[in-house]
């Protein structure tokens with residue numbers, strides 16, 4: 001989606017934000033990420049706020065309601081959801097501002113912090129709410145019918161652990177909870193492993209990193225194998241529907257990870 005400047009929002013939408021923040025003194029577009037129609041830092045009468053938004057009639061607007069639903073359950077290191085408004089045809093979320101840079105998955109120092117942050121998320125139980133997807137349903141179409149149940153669990157999963165969804169200062173903060181899911185804890189380490197490969201790690205290196213997460217080490221190998229297969233199928237479908245090079249590459253990384261896991265699990 002084309003990202004707009006905050007000033008391009010309809011007056012009704014900007015007014016609704018100002019009713020939360022007080023007068024807006026300045027607005028600056030945020031870099032990184034592709035999904036939001038608006039992602040901006042606002043300097044307001046009551047301090048700084050990060051705003052992300054999407055037209056209310058957009059098919060992805062439902063991701064905003066998922067973010068609202070999961071917000072009370074996030075670990076302290078994730079930004080606080082301060083308010084959400086629907087006005088002027090837009091759905092807008094206001095978050096506390098994190099000052100950090102995107103994680104660099106090529107840097108071991110960053111990876112240590114990212115794994116610490118993921119380990120914190122792994123302690124959280126996902127709420128049983130309609131907005132929160134269930135892993136065994138979300139990936140059912142990509143698994144053999146008898147395997148989807150292996151993805152079930154109660155752990156809070158982020159499921160989109162791309163480096164631009166992690167901000168690093170003296171620790172790592174996981175942002176962009178657009179795909180919160182309730183499921184087996186090993187799923188997020190698997191998601192991260194594919195992203196580590198996207199950053200240039202071999203499957204072996206990627207797995208040696210995510211092995212630091214206990215849920216990965218303790219996972220049922222049959223469940224990991226089935227999820228690995230589902231991941232390949234899911235990324236292949238994404239790449240066929242929209243063959244941007246990075247999506248085709250993600251399907252390739254998922255396939256390479258699956259091949260490695262099938263040899264070593």
Ligand SMILES: Nc1ncnc2c1ncn2[C@@H]1O[C@H](COP(=O)(O)OP(=O)(O)OP(=O)(O)O)[C@@H](O)[C@H]1O
Pocket residue numbers: 030031032033034035036039050052079095096097098099102164165167175176177178
């Ligand atoms: N609370 C925050 N404080 C500071 N910066 C943030 C905050 N939340 C997000 N960002 C920055 O804004 C960018 C876009 O935000 P976010 O990832 O939530 O939205 P998105 O556009 O829907 O993302 P994507 O396209 O990756 O799904 C992030 O990559 C990050 O750099």
Ligand SMILES: [Mg+2]
Pocket residue numbers: 032033034164165176
């Ligand atoms: Mg993002």
